[in-house]
Amino acid sequence: MAITRSLTHVCYDHYELKTYEKLFNCDGCKMKGFGERYTCNLCGHELHKECRHPKSEVSHENFGGSIFTFLDKPFTRSGKKNRREFSKCCDACGKDICGFNYHCEEDNLDLHPCCRKLEKKLVIDDTIFDLETKVSSKCGKCRKKKISSDEKNVQGWSYVSQCRKYHFHVYCITEMVHEAYMKHGDLALENMDLRDLVSYNRNIEGGNTFLTTIKSIIKILLSALLGDPTMLFSNFAVEMIWRGM
Numbered sequence: 001m002a003i004t005r006s007l008t009h010v011c012y013d014h015y016e017l018k019t020y021e022k023l024f025n026c027d028g029c030k031m032k033g034f035g036e037r038y039t040c041n042l043c044g045h046e047l048h049k050e051c052r053h054p055k056s057e058v059s060h061e062n063f064g065g066s067i068f069t070f071l072d073k074p075f076t077r078s079g080k081k082n083r084r085e086f087s088k089c090c091d092a093c094g095k096d097i098c099g100f101n102y103h104c105e106e107d108n109l110d111l112h113p114c115c116r117k118l119e120k121k122l123v124i125d126d127t128i129f130d131l132e133t134k135v136s137s138k139c140g141k142c143r144k145k146k147i148s149s150d151e152k153n154v155q156g157w158s159y160v161s162q163c164r165k166y167h168f169h170v171y172c173i174t175e176m177v178h179e180a181y182m183k184h185g186d187l188a189l190e191n192m193d194l195r196d197l198v199s200y201n202r203n204i205e206g207g208n209t210f211l212t213t214i215k216s217i218i219k220i221l222l223s224a225l226l227g228d229p230t231m232l233f234s235n236f237a238v239e240m241i242w243r244g245m
Contacts, residue, residue: 170221
């Protein structure tokens with residue numbers, strides 16, 4: 001049972017499923033969400049559906065044999081000037097674990113609730129994509145193989161097409177959303193900058209097919225990462241993103 005608290009009450013009994021076509025900050029995992037969310041009628045706290053109904057134990061095909069336990073608090077450590085800082089990052093997207101999470105103690109692995117839902121294999125416009133933990137090519141967004149080479153040394157998950165034409169870090173898709181949100185607030189999805197992906201297209205044959213495939217990739221990844229499966233059945237968010245080009 002996932003419980004969040006305001007200063008005056010426990011929210012659990014007051015959540016109602018609502019839908020707004022705008023971004024929100026999940027009060028559970030502290031990540032961005034879009035569309036469907038559970039909202040506390042008393043204080044306005046909001047949760048992804050996955051964070052409202054977490055499972056006590058889960059697994060993922062990318063970590064065969066690893067069992068993850070749900071935790072409602074992040075791991076922290078003493079940082080500079082004795083300030084508490086987050087000490088774990090998600091092994092899928094590479095971002096800090098700041099709230100609700102799934103943790104495997106035995107293998108020291110961590111996942112955001114929404115990242116845990118990423119599918120191992122996707123078929124997009126007749127192109128098969130595999131969710132890989134190690135890659136040999138560079139991401140079409142950041143032009144790197146690994147997310148970071150600092151002390152975190154995060155490899156991060158990537159969706160790579162079996163034809164090897166397409167490769168995108170899960171992290172880079174989430175960063176595109178974050179950057180747009182910091183600049184444009186609730187209008188972030190209308191103003192996401194996809195020019196880097198378009199420039200990546202210059203050396204790939206079949207430009208129109210590429211752009212169509214990228215739109216489909218964004219739709220599916222945003223659906224999972226923002227915790228809103230309804231985006232799979234509507235072109236609303238993707239078309240808003242695409243207009244920014």
